[in-house]
Amino acid sequence: MPVTSNDAPVRTLASPTVQLLATDGTFAPSESAAEFLPYFDRLTEADYRAFYRDMVVVRKFDTEAANLQRQGQLALWVPSHGQEAAQVGSAHATRPQDHVFPSYREHVVGMIRGLDMVDILRMLRGVTLGGWVPEEHGNFHLYTLVLASQTLHATGYAMGMQLDGATATGNPETDQAVIVYYGDGASSQGDANEALVFAASYQTPQVFFMQNNHWAISVPVSRQSRSPLYLRAGGFGMPGIQVDGNDVLASYAVTAKAMDDARAGHGPSLIEALTYRVGAHTTADDPTKYRDPEELAYWVARDPIVRFRSYLEGLGIEREFLDSVDEEAADHAADVRRRALEITAPDRSVIFDNVYAEPHPLVVEQKAWLDAYETSFDGSES
């Protein structure tokens, strides 16, 4: 089990963690994985290639975005290094008709749902508070920066699916469900708990996908919970399952079952994906100040990409494919960098536009005042 840096030990029960790949990449399903094997069996070699590609591409993107921040081109960056398997596996378990409510670190989930990664950088470059239209990008909703707020939006949205009769009709091709991402830190927020109460009460078609990356900025998960987080699900009256979040196949299989169950009308469930934030919380902090290097080494040795690459190599996937993915990732990152640098500041009218749907006199007056004020200076830009 993962080590943590807190002085008091976390009580661990007999580990039921669902795992399909051992850390060396060999296929070795845990006992707890039995019920998820049919979902694993759905996967084809093409899926494996897609999983691998997505993980490698986002790892490279992540590095490029951090570089952009260090070079003063982004206000902030939120690294996802280390969490690729949890995110890629779970995202591939969604269907086009599903809705995805991210926190703010699920870059590859957005990519898999059809989002241009430059759109994510627009918010972090300070030119928008949002960045994309969810319905035009795989129903991938906007990042939410107040932790756990989105869990309630997701639950409300799932309630709407029920009211619309858009779920639990028995047709898996059209039945809808919601997946909401949050983390071990956000699990302590009232909103996360209220969302679980509402979801259980209304039996919403919804999966709570909690990435336990072991750190809420500088505070270890043991400060958030004295018991494994997935056990909380039982208290709310829904199934909870713990999965090895650095195992992309297990992350897929567990989420696929939970989403299928949600679409079929069996209600919500909670998945705790054990993973690790290898990088900083954001580019604004320094994890060497609070983390034990041994703990980092433990997790780096369990790198999700290395593990899955070993698995693919064991399957005999050709070297050319693996190399081509590296090349694609480098091209993608370079393309994102080039286009990120082309992002320009919006017109000042964005200050006032869309605060209200219907005109609000104060905002209308202030916009007119600012226009007059700014244009009163010679040579000012309009």
Next chain:
Amino acid sequence: MSMPDTTTPPPETAPAPSTATLPMAKALNKGLRQAMLNDPKVLMMGEDIGPLGGVFRVTEGLHAEFGEKRVLDTPLAESGIIGTAIGLAMRGYRPVCEIQFDGFVFPGFDQITSQLARMRNRHEGGVIMPVVVRIPYGGHIGSIEHHQESPEAYFAHTPGLRVVSPSNPHDAYWMMQEAIASDDPVIFFEPKSRYWPKGEVDLSISGTPLHASKVVRTGTSVTVVGHGAMVSVLLQAAELAAAEGISLEVIDLRSISPIDYAPILESVHKTGHLVVAQEAAGFVSVGSEIAATVTERAFYSLEAPVLRVSGFDTPFPPAAVETHFLPSPDRVLEAVDRALAF
């Protein structure tokens, strides 16, 4: 005011002139029912609003008529109510959330101010947030802590929200329907001490847009302004003043964000005096905002400083002493006298 008249839902059929004499609670109930009939996307959400009909019975009968899919008795969690309403609004619904008492809105404050108010802006106009948050507010009912508060300034201070408060059954009936028809979030303060007095409701026409303030008694000496339950206090004060030969012009704000200043400024140009009354604490209050704005816009018309009559800058006190805390007609007249003596 230049509000589009889309805030007034057009009647489905040619209106037959009709009036009813109703208490505000019943007028609100009829307004909610009419909104639910007009639009199947309108939902009620809140604590005890189902078979009980809410602690003030404002949703009485709606659960029986529309069923549990449109009248949701929610878990007891205000942030949960607002947060899920936001998700429902994203999905195309128009939720009306009941907060049981004024002092219970704060567990939902983050979702209202950080999420509900900003969601459209964050989406660069890509979503609408037609959510109404109903809050029974104010004193005069002799209740316990957290049951008599006036927290409107917190919400009026938040960009993205609209804030309104009716003072009478007719406005309550129409303003509720207009608030539900608005594509922006509306915080709807219901003056709970006015739930029970009856008034005439014209069921055929509103007569006043949602965000318009309104002169409810004309006068010449001093303009007095307030909203919600304070309007009846101001009208009582005007009666008393008239007996002493002082003519008060009473303006019902109706809308706290935005504030419709035109009738207020017009009145101040005429009277040269303005007194603003409110139950809320005066410091950083809606009354302070009106005083500042009227001073900016009507400085040369004013013959005296704008005066505020407010609750004190203390927690709402134990009910046994609430009459000392709440602005009374006499407290309003004390300010009127000071303004005229300036």
